[in-house]
Amino acid sequence: MKGISAIIVTLNEADRIEACLESLKFCDEVVVVDAGSADQTPEIARRYTDKVSHHDWTNHRDQKAYAASLATGPWVLLVDADEVVSTELANEIQALPDNPLENGFFIRRDFYFMGRLMKHGGAWPDWVMRLFRKEKVVFGGSPTHENVEVSGQTGKLYDPIRHYSYRNLEDYFRRFNSYTSLAARERFEHGVRFSFIQNFRPFYEFIMRYFIRLGFLDGYPGFVYALLSSFYAWTKYSKLKELEDKNARP
Numbered sequence: 001m002k003g004i005s006a007i008i009v010t011l012n013e014a015d016r017i018e019a020c021l022e023s024l025k026f027c028d029e030v031v032v033v034d035a036g037s038a039d040q041t042p043e044i045a046r047r048y049t050d051k052v053s054h055h056d057w058t059n060h061r062d063q064k065a066y067a068a069s070l071a072t073g074p075w076v077l078l079v080d081a082d083e084v085v086s087t088e089l090a091n092e093i094q095a096l097p098d099n100p101l102e103n104g105f106f107i108r109r110d111f112y113f114m115g116r117l118m119k120h121g122g123a124w125p126d127w128v129m130r131l132f133r134k135e136k137v138v139f140g141g142s143p144t145h146e147n148v149e150v151s152g153q154t155g156k157l158y159d160p161i162r163h164y165s166y167r168n169l170e171d172y173f174r175r176f177n178s179y180t181s182l183a184a185r186e187r188f189e190h191g192v193r194f195s196f197i198q199n200f201r202p203f204y205e206f207i208m209r210y211f212i213r214l215g216f217l218d219g220y221p222g223f224v225y226a227l228l229s230s231f232y233a234w235t236k237y238s239k240l241k242e243l244e245d246k247n248a249r250p
Helices: 017-022 041-046 060-070 087-094 169-189 196-212 215-248
Strands: 004-010 029-034 052-054 075-078 083-085 104-113 126-133 137-141 146-150 154-163
Touching (some): 004 017, 017 041, 029 041, 060 137, 104 215, 126 146, 196 215
Parallel strands (some): 004 075, 104 154
Antiparallel strands (some): 083 154, 104 126, 137 146
């Protein structure tokens, strides 16, 4: 396949953007949209592409839609800065015809946590729409969790993108507070309200991930991931309750 424009949105990714860019050398174009990094992210990106621009941060969805608008190729490959396209996936993409019947392709994303590929606990397989015709896509979903909506026929590519989401547990907790607050705010704005049953959500989350979905097969990282996921769920709904109480005050 020819005419592939890879797009990446960045903010302070100097420690891992290079691995991502190295994996995209097979693409015809790489577009990087930076939201004002305080580190060397833009400078590193310019070693690989001259299509590096600044765009003030809005949200995940709109930032990626803006990056896609800058792509000049007919096909867009969406990659996050904490992801690496495997050599096998690069070969699979290159082997596609220039004008396939499909307008988009779901790609399997392999999630790594505490240095381990997580193949259980609900984390795998994770199919995401990442390769699509530019003219056939709309970025929907919520501001924090965009949904790439492709019109027409879609297919699957079976070699993975490798996702190294959290640098370490410190990085996990650094993002934890922001993500749970955004999730609670989104639910509140969409009319979701806290109910007593949500008090049991952490227990349900842990049992589902660790036992029902076999998270214990991922060793100690599987245990930590199930535990943190249950705490994430509890915090999200506790913040929702806090928002309700705050807005109910006279």
